[in-house]
Amino acid sequence: DGAADEGVQFIAGFVFVFLFYLAAILFGYAIANSVVEEKQSRIVEILAAAIPLRQLLVGKVVGATVLAMGQMVLFVGIGLIGLSFTEYTSLLPAMAGAAAWYLALFVIGFVALACLFAVAGALATRAEDVQSTSSPVLTLIMIATFGGLFVSGTWQVVASYIPIMSTVTMPIRLVEGTAAWWEPLVAMIISLVAAVVVIGVAERIYRRSIMQTGRKLTYREALKLAD
Template identity: 55%
Template sequence: MSSVPSTQREAGWALVARREIVVKITDRAFLIGTLVTLLLIGGLMGYQVWDAGRTATYTVAATSDVRPVADRLASDAPSLDEQVAVEVDAVADDAAARAAVRSGDADAWLHRGDDGWVLTTDSEEKGALTRVTQDVVRDVALEEQAADLGTTVQRLRAGSTVTTALLRGDAEQSQLAGGVAYAFAFLFYVATLTFGITLANSVVEEKQSRVVEIIATSVPVRQLLIGKVVGNSVLAIAQMLLYAGVGLVGLSFTPYASLVPGVGGPVAWFVAFFVAGFVALAALWAVAGALASRVEEVQSTATPLTFLVLAVFLGALLVTGTARTVLSFVPPFSAVLMPTRLLEGDATWWQAVLAFALLLAAAGGVVVAAERLYRRSLLQTGGKLSMRQAWSAPE
């Protein structure tokens, strides 16, 4: 390797990175997968916009004796639930009401039962209509009871109301934080696993076909690793930025539009944490490929990495309390948990800087160790190697 000119040594990793990028962006499966994901994100955002502005109109059949309550239901429904509207279908008797529901001319039939009111539907309960009807009937019953007792509804209800409060933020911000946190974890999981497996397979395929022996005569093994990691990292980061951009644009058209400016900072932190975490894991995926001698062995050599990535994903979703706070400083869990805590307003800027510094330090150590393992195992063709064997193998 000492005969390789210094200029070629310096350019070797860039050539490998360019090749990795070109191969990937011309791969139909990769392009289709990226397009499908963008369509899913766009579709989800479109559904949020549609659902937020959707009003469900229900037709309720009612006979003359319950018409006052049915009319009250129609007038009060929008104030109880802005996505529910009620129209009253006046029918002659109970038989006509049943026929209207069975034929689909009415969604429900409101009538008195033995000990209260009944909302009869055909084959499935109308959840939103049921909740609104319960509120209206409860109000009517209270008004009747208050009149009988010579008092008011307000006095009967005194001390019975329950309000909600959040220690941090508001309800919409909490809901948005939960959704974006899941997106962070899912994107990190999918990108790391997808690009990682592709990288490992690429390494072992070149090794199995002996192509790597030819490449190694022109490009130092160390630069070959750097090129593969850089190439796949550039692709993964570009894909994440594309997804994040589409997601933020989509959010601006949803009821959460006013909260989008507050999401930008945590998203930027997530990208930074993603870069550091992905680079470290990409180096380990390359090692998983180098330890194997055949494609069939990659599943075995990559098993620890697969479980690690899965642990990060599940940890981001399931861990709570003090354990969540501690893990947000522990690489690679911090790659997802710290941006999530920033989004939730549960972490300060200096905590993010500390977690990022720890992640960078860990990533640097992992890359150095991975480089030694990769360099000492890539040209070994005597079968699958363990990490201990690769670590002590001769240069």
């Protein structure tokens, strides 16, 4: 039974990782491509005359977050209902608690990543540029998600407090029963602080680079631009 329970716990961890990775990639690239299309077609100039660029960014991020969160709730709900019909119902309380914290951490991490993908679109001048401008974000996602799945011991504890990585690592620890009740709360506070910083920097880069149509910009060049 112990080995079987460990197998179910690993599968749950993999599902957390897969869902986060899938949502971040699908919705993230959708945001980046939407931004670069508006920039390339000059639609953003019309929009900027009507609403502040900050509101334009917020609208894109909120829309994507609502859609992504809706999918996560649906998939997690289906998974928990399915588990209730198996012989592993004893794991249901731990799974439900882990899923709740996963969804909370998911929202925080996804909003930060969505802003970074919007920046990737703003730095580009055409759709082909998005692949290169978004590569740092993609690298961050891959390290955070898959790294969070395969670490163990002390490294797993450390990873469960690192923003983005904590989205998958902390729920895994909760499923395994190795995290105290207060640990996910601390991880969420750390993620919130990090997200506020990332969003602030991303908003500044987005605002400065979205109107630059001459060539593809780097992150460093965009930060040096005047408002």
